[in-house]
Amino acid sequence: MKKWSVGVFASIDAGLGVQLEVARDLGIHTVQLHTPAKTSRTPDNAKAFLRKLEEYGITVTCVFLGFEGESYETIAITAETVGLVPHETRETRLQESFEIADFAKLLGVDAIGSHIGFVPHKDDVKKYSEIVETIQKLCDHLAANGQRLHLETGQEKAEDLLTFLKDVQRDNIFINFDPANLILYGMGNPIESLKKVGSYVRSVHCKDAKPTNGTPGVDWGTEVPFGTGDVDAELFLATLKEVGFDGPITIEREIPQEPQRQKDEIGQALHLIYSIEDKLFA
Numbered sequence: 673m674k675k676w677s678v679g680v681f682a683s684i685d686a687g688l689g690v691q692l693e694v695a696r697d698l699g700i701h702t703v704q705l706h707t708p709a710k711t712s713r714t715p716d717n718a719k720a721f722l723r724k725l726e727e728y729g730i731t732v733t734c735v736f737l738g739f740e741g742e743s744y745e746t747i748a749i750t751a752e753t754v755g756l757v758p759h760e761t762r763e764t765r766l767q768e769s770f771e772i773a774d775f776a777k778l779l780g781v782d783a784i785g786s787h788i789g790f791v792p793h794k795d796d797v798k799k800y801s802e803i804v805e806t807i808q809k810l811c812d813h814l815a816a817n818g819q820r821l822h823l824e825t826g827q828e829k830a831e832d833l834l835t836f837l838k839d840v841q842r843d844n845i846f847i848n849f850d851p852a853n854l855i856l857y858g859m860g861n862p863i864e865s866l867k868k869v870g871s872y873v874r875s876v877h878c879k880d881a882k883p884t885n886g887t888p889g890v891d892w893g894t895e896v897p898f899g900t901g902d903v904d905a906e907l908f909l910a911t912l913k914e915v916g917f918d919g920p921i922t923i924e925r926e927i928p929q930e931p932q933r934q935k936d937e938i939g940q941a942l943h944l945i946y947s948i949e950d951k952l953f954a
Contacts, residue, residue, distance in 0.1 A: 675949050676919070676949065677701070677733075677919075677921070678700065678921055678923070678942060678945050679695070679701070679704065679920055680703055680704075680923045681704050681877070681922055681924040682703035684705065684708040684721060685708055685709045685712055688926050690931075690934060690935065692728055693728075694931075694934075694935050696728040696729075698935070698938060703730055705732050705734070705781070707735070707736055707737055707738035707739075707772055710771075722779060732780075732781045733875065734922075735773075735775070735779070735781050736784075737769055737787075739755075739765050741753055741761065747890060747891070747892060751827075754790075755789025756769070756786070756810070757789030769784075770810075770813050773819060774817065776819065777817045777818075782818055783819060783874065784814055784821055784822065785822040785848045786821065786822070786823060787823075788823060791803055791827070791828055794832075794835065794839075804836070807845070808841070811840065812842070814844055815842070819844070820844045820874065821842075821845045822846050823836075823837070823848065824847075824848045824850055825847060825849050825851075825853055826853025826854055826857045826859060827853070827859070830865035830868040833869060834869060846872050846875075847869055847873045848873075848874070849866060849875075850924070851863075851877070851903045852879035852880050852903060856892060856893040856894075856895065857889065858883065858884065858887075858888025862908065863907055866915065867915065870911075870916070870917065871915070873915070873919070874919050875919050875921075875922065876917065876919065876921040877921075878908075878923045878945060879923075879924045879925070879926075880895070880897060880901035880902070880905070881893045881894060881901045881903065882894045895925075897925065898923060898941035898945075899940075899944045905944060905945075906948050906951075910948075923938050923945070925937050
């Protein structure tokens with residue numbers, strides 16, 4: 673097994689991800705891409721962006737869905753506003769998901785990542801079946817484009833996520849594993865969760881967090897630089913190797929309001945990952 677391709681979460685527009693120049697300066701060659709704004713999703717912009725990617729020697733491994741009106745202010749507001757679960761915006765966002773996927777296809781990207789939102793409990797048969805049907809439609813559109821869907825972890829426990837994946841009954845639905853989200857949302861131990869869902873993991877976020885001092889699942893935990901929280905960076909990467917993961921791993925540090933600190937902490941994470949890899953693959 674060779675070493676992983678280590679990347680960073682990036683953006684075409686102003687957004688959560690860093691600009692490509694930061695990736696270039698850090699010597700990074702893969703990125704996951706935050707959803708480009710609707711005005712940016714044109715064939716001409718795709719060509720221009722591809723030229724920049726080629727110039728910088730960078731490949732996009734996944735394009736993440738994101739929608740206007742989403743808010744992560746609190747866990748409760750996240751449940752009300754994020755992804756494809758909220759009923760009021762679902763159909764509009766599904767159609768926009770198709771458009772984002774089509775733009776990703778212009779970039780030659782075969783993976784679409786998403787927080788689809790808090791999946792209703794299976795006991796709520798109507799709401800659960802509706803979101804299963806919605807994700808089936810998304811998977812079918814992606815399949816026609818030769819693309820996969822990578823669901824991001826965090827908003828469900830590992831066991832519930834596995835059940836949902838099986839109920840969708842599509843062979844192009846997988847997982848983008850974010851260990852910090854499980855801590856932030858109070859949804860379980862990231863290492864044990866990774867062992868449970870490992871066979872579905874096709875992409876990974878290197879992000880870290882500390883649990884809330886309040887009520888898990890109600891109050892947010894705190895995101896911290898990779899390697900300084902409760903994820904246990906060395907054990908996390910060792911477990912990725914143990915479950916046979918060989919895809920890209922992507923550093924995510926969501927502090928766009930502090931760009932220099934963001935760049936510095938991404939650089940620190942990069943060096944930490946490389947040092948752990950050297951041990952694991954010696």
